[in-house]
Amino acid sequence: MPFTGMKFELGQASATHGAMGALEDNKIAPIVILARHARGDWGDLGDDDKARNNAALVPDPESGECDRIVSHYILPDKQEVLCITEWNRSRTTILLPSDY
Numbered sequence: 001m002p003f004t005g006m007k008f009e010l011g012q013a014s015a016t017h018g019a020m021g022a023l024e025d026n027k028i029a030p031i032v033i034l035a036r037h038a039r040g041d042w043g044d045l046g047d048d049d050k051a052r053n054n055a056a057l058v059p060d061p062e063s064g065e066c067d068r069i070v071s072h073y074i075l076p077d078k079q080e081v082l083c084i085t086e087w088n089r090s091r092t093t094i095l096l097p098s099d100y
Contacts, residue, residue, distance in 0.1 A: 006038040007057055008069065010085060015094035022079040022096060033073060033094050037083040043073040044080075056087075 015023070015030050023030055036043065040057075042050045049070070056067035071083040082100060085092040 007040045008038065008066075008085065009089040010034060010038055010092040011088075011090040013092045013094075016096065016099045018096040018099055019081050019094045022075060022081055023094070025079065026075040026077055028075065030094055033071075033081060033083050034092065036073070037069070037071045037085070037092065042071045043083075045070075045072050 013030070013034055020030070023033070040054070042053050045053070049072075052067070053069050053071070056069050059066050066087055066089070068087045069085040073081050073083070075081065080097055081094055082097060083092065083094050
């Protein structure tokens with residue numbers, strides 16, 4: 001695992017063009033968002049969504065599958081990005097809410 005304290009696998013990481021622009025505008029490297037997400041820092045989510053992410057860390061006892069994990073970060077200039085890891089942990093994407 002590339003980050004200390006990772007709570008789950010990220011799979012293949014990517015970012016949309018819009019998200020990359022927002023991160024560049026704020027001088028934030030994508031790796032910073034990925035590291036926060038992988039460590040369980042869900043960003044600017046409500047308590048219900050944070051609880052849903054925490055529950056998604058544990059596979060379903062019957063199927064062995066997990067739910068997807070979604071984080072939301074408000075950048076210093078108030079632009080927003082999402083970070084979504086798919087249910088099977090094959091891919092994590094940083095994107096704008098409008099890309100969703």
